[in-house]
Amino acid sequence: MLPLSTQAFLASVFFIYALFPLIPSLSYNFHNGQRITxxxxxxxLSIYLLRKNTLYLPRKEITYSVAILLFISFISSSISNFPLSSLLNTLHYGLLAFITLLFINSDRDIKLLFIVIFIMHTCLIVICTLNIIFIIFDNGFFHAHNIIMKFDNVRHFNHLQILILPLSFYILKRTKLKTLVGATIVLNLLILTMSSSLAALVCYSLILIMYVTFKMYEYLKSALSLTIISLFLFLILIAIEPESANPPAFLSDSGRIEMWLNSIPDFENILFGIGSGNYQIRLNSVVLSHPHNFVIQIFVEQGLISLITCFYFLFIITFVFLKNRHKKTTNQEKVAFITFVTAVIYSLFSGLIVMPITQIIFVLIFSQLIECNETTKFNRKLKIIVATITSIYFTLSMISFYKLEPNTPKMAGPSFWSAGEKT
Structure with a gap:
């Protein structure tokens, strides 16, 4: 086997640290530990990028869309009430865009990284299953927060569970270890059901519908069979749980509808927004730092122009994939597209776009779906721009991390840091 490329090795280290359940966090909570990594x-990866002499050139529509999004984000950050923290968010998304270029046309790297993610996720699932067994022996309640590991919030774990499922079924069809992989999927679905997430349930149903749409009937058959097994196990756990436990709240909106209705931006901020990462809203005694909806977040933070551009960007990716379906589309590309659609829909109900792990998964997915057949010269001027962005980004990140205070009041829900602080 050929050695890992540099970018694949670095990404593997990130996923191993962020997901392996027995590695301690670098911070006082898991989100900030994942962010600093x-x-x-x-x-x-940016330093490695600077060594390149050429870059893959995406479709012009993609390049212009990303350029407009970043340009508007810089404008909104500069005129916001918290320009430095907002600039940090903008630089962060800019580097994510540049890093995506490193993985374009790197099918082997993506396959290896998918395997790393799946293995680390399996380790997480095993530890969570042990927690379930301990709860059974203690005659306790199956609260999801008592089961999950490596995440401060069960919803952050749900993000990963849903994004891993299309990959898991893909691996199930390509491995001889079907029993082991199938058991992992069953346990994943079991824990997902125990978390009582309506958004996750909707997204999993969407995955099954897309299996039908793309005529992936073997995947659908496996998914339905394993789902039935997981539901059977779930009913057993419910039956042995003490009667005083709270019933699963699948139909709860967790205050999202009220938050969305109160998130309409002022007219003066409708074009450029209030600055990337600057969203906040008070619901009763809780201050939330993101709206659990990427459309509202972009609209509020970066304005109407960015929102329209983002829709166009997503449309181009979808249009190009569906247009090329008459050609021979591999199952790996279908899995990437199914994960992409699931992530977009899930982002309408939850904050996938602000989480460190899901952001890197987005990079891998986009690199699979962005059509790039040409290369462009990575000249000195472009390298100076990337080097400058990287230097400012790293400096601001370290300063802001150093200033975080673990004992001060925090916003509920992370933005860049879990604290949601902007000073």
Whole structure:
């Protein structure tokens, strides 16, 4: 087997640290530990990027869309009430865009990284299953927060569970270890059901519908069979749980509808927004730092122009994939597209776009779906721009991390850091 490429090795280290359940966090909580590792990952990948002499050139529509989004984000950050923290968010998304170029046309790297993610996720699932067994022996309640590991919030774990499922079924069809992989999927679905997430249920149903749409009937058959097994196990756990436990709240909106209705931006901010990462809203005694909806977040933080551009960007990716379906589309490309659609829909109900792990998964997915057949010269001027962005980004990140105070009041829900602080 050929050695891992540099970018694949660095990304593998990130996923191993972020997901392996027995590695301690670098911070006082898991989100900030994942973020600080992501910052080092992006910085090191940017340094490696600077060694390149050529870059893959995406379709012009993609290039212009991303350029407009970043340009508007810089404008909104500069005129916001918290320009430095907002600039940090903008630089962060800019580096994510540059790093995507490193993985374009790197099918082997993507396959290896998918395997790493699946293995680390399996380790997480095993530990979570052990927690379930301990709860059974203690005659306790199956609260999801008592089961999950490596995440501060069960919803952050649900993000990963849903994004891993299309990959898991793909691996199930390509491995001889079908029993082991199938058991992992069953346990994943079991824990997902125990978390009582309506958004996750909707997204999993969407995955099954897309299996039908793309005529992936073997995947659908396996998914339905394993789902039945997981539901059977779930009913057993419910039957042995003490009667005083709270019933699963699948139909709860967790205050999202009220938050969305109160998130309409002022007219003066409708074009450029209030600055990337600056969203906040008070619901009763809780201050939330993101709206759990990427459309509202982009509209509020970066304005109407960015929102329209983002829709166009997503449309181009979808249009190109569906247009090329008459050609021979591999199952790996279908899995990437199914994961992409699932992530977009899930982002309408939850904050996938602000989480460190899901952001890197987005990079891998986009690199699979962005059509790039040409290369462009990576000249000195472009390298100076990337080097400048990386230097400012790393400096601001370290300063802001150093200033985080673990004992001060925090916003509920992370933005860049889990604290949601902007000073």
């Amino acid at each position: 992501q910052i080092f990952l992006l910085t090191l």
